[in-house]
Amino acid sequence: MARIEFRNLGHAYGPNPASLQDYALQPMNMVWEDGGAYALLGPSGCGKSTLLNIISGLLVPSEGQVLFDGRDMTQMPTRERNIAQVFQFPVLYDTMSVFDNLAFPLRNRKVAESEVRARVHEIAEILELTRDLKQRASGLSADAKQKISLGRGLVRKDVAAILFDEPLTVIDPHMKWQLRQKLKQIHHQLKLTLIYVTHDQVEALTFADEVVVMTNGKVVQQGKPEALFVRPDHTFVGYFIGSPGMNFYPLQIDGDAVVIGQQRVDVDAAQLQALKHANGELKLGIRPEFVELTTAGAPGAVSANVVQVQHLGTSQLLTAEFGGQIVKARLDASTRLDGGQQWLRLAKAETIFFSNDERIGR
Amino acid sequence: MNKPYNNKAWFFILPVFLTVAFSAIIPLMTVVNYSVQDIISPEQSVFVGLEWFRAVMRDSELHSALLRQLIFSFCVLLVQIPLGIGLALSMPAQGWKSSAALVILAMPLLIPWNVVGTIWQIFGRADIGLGGYVLSRLGMDYNYASNSLDAWITVLVMDVWHWTPLVALLAFAGLRSIPDAYYQAAQIDGASRWAVFRFIQLPKMRGVLVIAVLLRFMDSFMIYTEPFVLTGGGPGNSTTFLSQYLTQKAVGQFDLGPAAAFSLIYFLIILLLSFILYNWMQSAGNGNQATGAPHE
Numbered sequence: 001m002a003r004i005e006f007r008n009l010g011h012a013y014g015p016n017p018a019s020l021q022d023y024a025l026q027p028m029n030m031v032w033e034d035g036g037a038y039a040l041l042g043p044s045g046c047g048k049s050t051l052l053n054i055i056s057g058l059l060v061p062s063e064g065q066v067l068f069d070g071r072d073m074t075q076m077p078t079r080e081r082n083i084a085q086v087f088q089f090p091v092l093y094d095t096m097s098v099f100d101n102l103a104f105p106l107r108n109r110k111v112a113e114s115e116v117r118a119r120v121h122e123i124a125e126i127l128e129l130t131r132d133l134k135q136r137a138s139g140l141s142a143d144a145k146q147k148i149s150l151g152r153g154l155v156r157k158d159v160a161a162i163l164f165d166e167p168l169t170v171i172d173p174h175m176k177w178q179l180r181q182k183l184k185q186i187h188h189q190l191k192l193t194l195i196y197v198t199h200d201q202v203e204a205l206t207f208a209d210e211v212v213v214m215t216n217g218k219v220v221q222q223g224k225p226e227a228l229f230v231r232p233d234h235t236f237v238g239y240f241i242g243s244p245g246m247n248f249y250p251l252q253i254d255g256d257a258v259v260i261g262q263q264r265v266d267v268d269a270a271q272l273q274a275l276k277h278a279n280g281e282l283k284l285g286i287r288p289e290f291v292e293l294t295t296a297g298a299p300g301a302v303s304a305n306v307v308q309v310q311h312l313g314t315s316q317l318l319t320a321e322f323g324g325q326i327v328k329a330r331l332d333a334s335t336r337l338d339g340g341q342q343w344l345r346l347a348k349a350e351t352i353f354f355s356n357d358e359r360i361g362r
Numbered sequence: 363m364n365k366p367y368n369n370k371a372w373f374f375i376l377p378v379f380l381t382v383a384f385s386a387i388i389p390l391m392t393v394v395n396y397s398v399q400d401i402i403s404p405e406q407s408v409f410v411g412l413e414w415f416r417a418v419m420r421d422s423e424l425h426s427a428l429l430r431q432l433i434f435s436f437c438v439l440l441v442q443i444p445l446g447i448g449l450a451l452s453m454p455a456q457g458w459k460s461s462a463a464l465v466i467l468a469m470p471l472l473i474p475w476n477v478v479g480t481i482w483q484i485f486g487r488a489d490i491g492l493g494g495y496v497l498s499r500l501g502m503d504y505n506y507a508s509n510s511l512d513a514w515i516t517v518l519v520m521d522v523w524h525w526t527p528l529v530a531l532l533a534f535a536g537l538r539s540i541p542d543a544y545y546q547a548a549q550i551d552g553a554s555r556w557a558v559f560r561f562i563q564l565p566k567m568r569g570v571l572v573i574a575v576l577l578r579f580m581d582s583f584m585i586y587t588e589p590f591v592l593t594g595g596g597p598g599n600s601t602t603f604l605s606q607y608l609t610q611k612a613v614g615q616f617d618l619g620p621a622a623a624f625s626l627i628y629f630l631i632i633l634l635l636s637f638i639l640y641n642w643m644q645s646a647g648n649g650n651q652a653t654g655a656p657h658e
Contacts, residue, residue: 058546078549091547093561104561108552152551 009064039208084153090145261323300347446529479591510600
């Protein structure tokens with residue numbers, strides 16, 4: 001188990017990156033604590049696989065360092081890093097039994113056969129694979145295969161971290177939940193550092209203690225799931241997390257109010273002060289969950305025309321339009337909504353303001 | 363709903379039926395027909411039952427041709443399969459080097475079989491051929507036309523040169539289909555180069571290797587053109603393989619009955635051996651590893 005630290009770590013596939021756009025992974029500093037469960041979340045091509053490959057040693061970064069428990073591992077080959085990895089699809093040694101698959105990493109390291117046996121049985125017990133130990137690995141279901149892949153990492157006592165590269169992609173939906181529970185349970189039991197790469201926000205938010213959100217090679221926020229929801233540091237986090245994502249509106253400042261889509265909206269004095277100090281392109285962001293219906297002319301409200309109301313069981317999703325902008329609001333299922341015009345409160349305590357896509361102050 | 367019942371459906375299988383009939387059943391039945399008759403002249407023939415089969419089975423020349431054939435095919439597999447795998451493993455995986463290696467490797471496959479025979483006939487000659495000349499300058503008494511061992515080895519080396527590329531191409535295709543994640547997992551698991559070959563590459567290549575073994579077995583078992591051009595079956599009968607012996611019988615002596623019986627036996631031997639090889643290779647991949655099998 002290890003504490004993983006990145007120091008000015010960056011990677012560009014081409015030589016001499018001139019601007020930040022040339023990086024597959026923009027230089028950054030980050031610390032992942034020993035025994036934590038971390039998720040790397042972002043769309044395809046955001047650099048999360050690059051970061052994962054740097055951790056596992058399949059890729060040597062073009063700049064900066066990776067440290068495990070303070071030891072510089074940047075140049076260390078994969079086999080000496082004590083990393084385990086579960087891939088997107090099950091990677092097994094087809095001709096071997098489940099037992100041999102689990103024993104393989106230990107036997108390669110010349111561990112005594114008696115210890116191999118004890119360790120494999122111990123891990124098989126945790127993963128509920130004991131009954132299948134004598135079976136050929138290739139005949140098992142996809143979720144059992146992924147458990148074996150995971151088991152090959154767990155059998156090693158010296159393993160520093162286990163990396164998961166979208167491990168639930170090939171698993172049936174009803175097994176996904178079970179397997180994720182299993183992962184959490186193992187995490188509690190063995191206190192391992194787990195790193196989970198995914199583009200599925202539900203997986204990331206339910207699995208991890210801390211989520212690292214990436215886009216275009218940049219780490220835009222690292223934080224607890226609630227923080228990502230309530231206080232996104234970047235418009236991308238607001239947009240990517242949540243379903244539907246945050247509402248964003250470009251704004252101008254006009255005296256003691258802001259203007260969004262030709263409507264004047266009153267904002268809190270402190271927020272206004274922060275906005276006046278910020279430069280760059282300003283945006284107001286509010287989650288659909290925080291938008292509320294209000295009365296005509298209420299502070300912080302805009303007048304919008306209802307476009308659509310979708311009933312989602314426990315809530316309903318309102319889509320409305322004002323001055324060419326769309327606003328989505330998640331409202332209580334019991335709220336009575338008549339079509340036509342509604343006043344929606346966009347500026348309130350939960351509202352976040354962004355300057356050049358970065359959160360302002362607070 | 364009232365479904366009409368009629369026999370129109372038969373028309374739909376007619377094309378398949380005709381194709382199979384003309385391509386396989388009719389020629390085969392012609393041979394079966396010849397094999398049970400004594401054809402004295404085109405107008406006159408006598409039904410002789412299994413007489414030709416008995417005669418062929420007792421033919422000692424056939425026995426020795428069969429033995430030669432078995433040894434030859436066995437040697438072909440023994441050399442070409444490992445060599446093909448080795449070539450595939452040492453080839454560059456991608457880029458222009460890979461393409462270049464593939465083209466160079468495929469060259470012998472593009473040469474007509476009788477030309478292959480001619481090339482080696484000249485190549486092996488001590489007076490004008492590069493191979494024969496070098497060997498004789500090295501002090502070896504090499505002459506494929508008079509020494510039967512030399513002739514044998516020359517035919518074998520020629521076949522290896524001609525057909526190993528096919529095995530290599532198949533094995534290469536098999537290797538390329540292995541996803542990178544397997545190699546990454548092996549690195550993470552600390553597997554040695556040998557373990558990667560034994561537990562990832564070889565199992566993943568099994569499908570194509572079964573095809574390679576069957577193709578090489580069947581082809582080598584039917585080898586005709588190259589030794590015919592190179593040695594003409596000699597010296598003596600040392601490189602007379604089954605096909606050539608059959609041709610001598612059927613065309614040379616015009617013994618259609620025995621030749622037909624022989625053809626059928628030949629066909630059945632290939633079928634049987636292919637079947638055995640196939641099943642053996644399938645079970646070698648599926649069985650024997652089940653419970654904590656010893657590890658190298």
